[in-house]
Amino acid sequence: MRVMSYREAVIEALREEMTRDGNVFLMGEDVGRMGGVFQATAGLWETFGPSRVFDTPISEVAIVGAALGAALVGLRPVAEIMFVDFTGVAMDQIANQVAKFHFMTGGQAIVPLVIRTQGGVGFGDAAQHSQSLEAWHTHIPGLKVVMPSTPSDAKGLLKTSIRDDNPIIFIEHKLLYQTEGPIPEGDYLVPIGKADIKKEGKDVTIITWSKMVLDSLEAASLLEEEGIHAEVVDLRTLNPLDLDTIIFSVKKTGRAVIVHEACKTGGFGAEIAALIVEKAFDYLDAPIQRIAGIDTPIPYAAPLYRAVIPNPDKIAQAVRGLL
Amino acid sequence: MSVTDYLSWGGSMQVRKQEKIDLYRLMVRIRAFEEQSFISFNQGLTYGVLHLYIGEEAIAAGCMYDLRKEDYITSTHRGHGHLIAKGADMGRMFAELLGKETGYCRGRGGSMHIADMTIGILGANGIVGAGVPISVGAAFALRYKGLDHVVLCFFGDATINTGAFHEAVNLASTWKLPVVFVCENNLYGISVSIKNACALRSLADRSAGYAIPGVCVDGNDVLAVRKACIEATARARKGEGPTLLECQTYRWGGHFTADDGKYRPDEEVRHWKEERDPIGNLARDMLGSGEIDQQEIDVIHREVKEEVEKAFRYAQESNPADVDGMLRGVYYESPTRTRNSKGEDLP
Numbered sequence: 326m327r328v329m330s331y332r333e334a335v336i337e338a339l340r341e342e343m344t345r346d347g348n349v350f351l352m353g354e355d356v357g358r359m360g361g362v363f364q365a366t367a368g369l370w371e372t373f374g375p376s377r378v379f380d381t382p383i384s385e386v387a388i389v390g391a392a393l394g395a396a397l398v399g400l401r402p403v404a405e406i407m408f409v410d411f412t413g414v415a416m417d418q419i420a421n422q423v424a425k426f427h428f429m430t431g432g433q434a435i436v437p438l439v440i441r442t443q444g445g446v447g448f449g450d451a452a453q454h455s456q457s458l459e460a461w462h463t464h465i466p467g468l469k470v471v472m473p474s475t476p477s478d479a480k481g482l483l484k485t486s487i488r489d490d491n492p493i494i495f496i497e498h499k500l501l502y503q504t505e506g507p508i509p510e511g512d513y514l515v516p517i518g519k520a521d522i523k524k525e526g527k528d529v530t531i532i533t534w535s536k537m538v539l540d541s542l543e544a545a546s547l548l549e550e551e552g553i554h555a556e557v558v559d560l561r562t563l564n565p566l567d568l569d570t571i572i573f574s575v576k577k578t579g580r581a582v583i584v585h586e587a588c589k590t591g592g593f594g595a596e597i598a599a600l601i602v603e604k605a606f607d608y609l610d611a612p613i614q615r616i617a618g619i620d621t622p623i624p625y626a627a628p629l630y631r632a633v634i635p636n637p638d639k640i641a642q643a644v645r646g647l648l
Numbered sequence: 649m650s651v652t653d654y655l656s657w658g659g660s661m662q663v664r665k666q667e668k669i670d671l672y673r674l675m676v677r678i679r680a681f682e683e684q685s686f687i688s689f690n691q692g693l694t695y696g697v698l699h700l701y702i703g704e705e706a707i708a709a710g711c712m713y714d715l716r717k718e719d720y721i722t723s724t725h726r727g728h729g730h731l732i733a734k735g736a737d738m739g740r741m742f743a744e745l746l747g748k749e750t751g752y753c754r755g756r757g758g759s760m761h762i763a764d765m766t767i768g769i770l771g772a773n774g775i776v777g778a779g780v781p782i783s784v785g786a787a788f789a790l791r792y793k794g795l796d797h798v799v800l801c802f803f804g805d806a807t808i809n810t811g812a813f814h815e816a817v818n819l820a821s822t823w824k825l826p827v828v829f830v831c832e833n834n835l836y837g838i839s840v841s842i843k844n845a846c847a848l849r850s851l852a853d854r855s856a857g858y859a860i861p862g863v864c865v866d867g868n869d870v871l872a873v874r875k876a877c878i879e880a881t882a883r884a885r886k887g888e889g890p891t892l893l894e895c896q897t898y899r900w901g902g903h904f905t906a907d908d909g910k911y912r913p914d915e916e917v918r919h920w921k922e923e924r925d926p927i928g929n930l931a932r933d934m935l936g937s938g939e940i941d942q943q944e945i946d947v948i949h950r951e952v953k954e955e956v957e958k959a960f961r962y963a964q965e966s967n968p969a970d971v972d973g974m975l976r977g978v979y980y981e982s983p984t985r986t987r988n989s990k991g992e993d994l995p
């Protein structure tokens with residue numbers, strides 16, 4: 326196994342899929358010569374040149390809309406929106422066009438389109454560059470929402486997403502780019518809609534995704550020292566959702582804690598909690614807990630933003646409260 | 649010289665010596681603020697990244713020198729210069745960058761969101777293009793209220809390719825609103841050259857599509873910027889509608905403090921820094937004409953240095969942002985009012 330950063334894993338997935346299929350191309354702000362503001366497309370412009378990698382104007386509506394148009398006419402665009410916060414600018418194209426085109430045309434149109442973006446709190450990028458907006462996108466039938474937490478999942482899921490014939494919002498996390506992990510050799514894929522148990526345990530199920538998987542694993546190892554065995558379920562994709570894995574785990578442990586960085590109200594955790602109640606109510610030994618961002622815009626100064634989002638201590642504390 | 653004098657003279661530039669010195673000092677203040685900000689970033693005293701205005705000082709200074717306190721501006725991610733030129737307090741700006749409770753936004757906003765509603769600064773902005781419609785709304789409100797104040801809307805070259813820009817400028821032009829669209833054309837949006845993002849040779853030509861005047865000036869010549877802005881604001885105040893004012897300039901550094909800007913040719917950077925420094929060139933011209941001597945220049949620089957040091961000290965000595973009070977601030981809590989049976993507020 327090779328060790329690679331999340332950022333390198335993203336690049337390798339793009340490189341392999343662009344090599345494999347000449348209809349795959351990249352477009353977005355600064356993705357070309359600069360290699361992306363997070364360097365997550367670095368080197369691809371050098372390899373594939375300006376006929377496969379396109380720096381666009383600052384025009385999010387045109388980026389997503391043109392990617393849709395290109396997909397309708399047979400290409401497989403990977404469009405980058407630099408921050409998930411800016412999907413707000415392109416939301417008509419995403420919600421009213423991209424997501425619905427297949428359905429509205431009675432199945433005639435297919436939309437093999439990946440919108441890559443990144444979100445989450447970094448080191449003080451403040452209210453318009455730090456959000457976790459996955460719940461917006463999960464609320465739109467027709468989109469798939471993918472949020473990998475490890476380099477190997479990022480690579481495998483991005484490759485699968487590019488080969489998928491449906492539109493996908495692929496949300497990376499700005500603090501994950503530097504993280505490293507083992508990457509399988511060869512051309513492997515990770516299925517969309519399949520959760521992964523990142524740590525097994527019998528006492529409580531922690532259900533989470535994206536960077537909060539790392540925080541939850543840290544919490545789980547703190548708890549392990551106290552004799553509490555937490556199971557950490559990394560959803561990897563929110564839509565489609567691997568409900569079977571969630572329910573199987575909760576039936577085993579009898580306790581569920583849902584952790585996400587996005588603010589609590591209207592967050593995707595509420596959806597999961599409701600599903601657990603619908604499918605496994607009788608198995609619960611304690612109320613479901615949601616550990617989430619507090620309901621404020623993300624502040625600028627570090628002491629403030631740290632107070633807003635979950636961390637390993639807050640997660641561990643919540644778990645202790647259940648036992 | 650008052651603005652009316654200036655205009656009645658047919659725009660011939662009889663700028664008083666003191667005005668030039670004021671403009672010089674304003675540019676020096678902006679640069680000194682940015683230099684201290686950069687040091688603070690490198691020392692890890694600030695959060696996130698900063699978008700510095702070094703090299704572009706003549707635009708903020710030239711555009712805002714003649715503004716009224718009651719006029720409004722909207723700013724951008726690269727906003728420090730605009731704020732200082734509109735009269736913002738450097739101490740509170742530094743305090744914001746350092747995440748202090750005394751900062752303009754109590755440490756909640758940071759560099760990209762500094763605002764001062766008391767002097768018409770409707771905020772820097774983290775979303776490219778977002779300030780343009782906001783400026784148009786402010787101009788609408790001024791007209792609605794029957795006031796003859798104006799709004800200056802600052803944005804970069806790359807911003808003219810956003811949908812928000814198009815929709816907002818069209819609205820302002822159709823409704824003849826009192827707003828001046830000031831395009832700071834520093835030739836790049838992050839790494840992308842404007843040549844690769846827009847087919848127009850001169851961005852001011854965009855104005856034709858909105859049937860408004862488009863003016864292009866050397867944005868590093870503070871007197872040229874000032875003259876063009878006086879004309880545009882005068883039009884706006886008279887109810888003749890918006891102007892698109894393109895100011896050609898250059899940022900000396902990378903896009904933000906974590907970018908080395910290596911995508912730009914060395915020779916291009918050198919040209920702008922050495923031959924087109926807005927501050928150095930004004931000093932050179934004034935020294936040449938004998939309007940100022942080196943000693944006076946040194947005094948300005950010394951005074952500005954002291955001002956910046958004092959402002960920075962204020963920020964450093966201030967208390968950190970208050971974590972406990974954070975949740976207050978998401979919604980405005982209206983002061984409790986007593987109302988009579990007709991629903992009218994009682995004193």
Ligand SMILES: Cc1ncc(C[n+]2csc(CCOP(=O)(O)OP(=O)(O)O)c2C)c(N)n1
Pocket residue numbers: 354383385407411414725726774775776777803804805806807808832834836837838903
């Ligand atoms: C809607 C949106 N898209 C992208 C960005 C990322 N971004 C921040 S500044 C910038 C470039 C802006 O260029 P320009 O308008 O020329 O201003 P400059 O930075 O050159 O002053 C970009 C792409 C953003 N903040 N908002």
Ligand SMILES: [Mg+2]
Pocket residue numbers: 804805806832833834835836837838
């Ligand atoms: Mg620019």
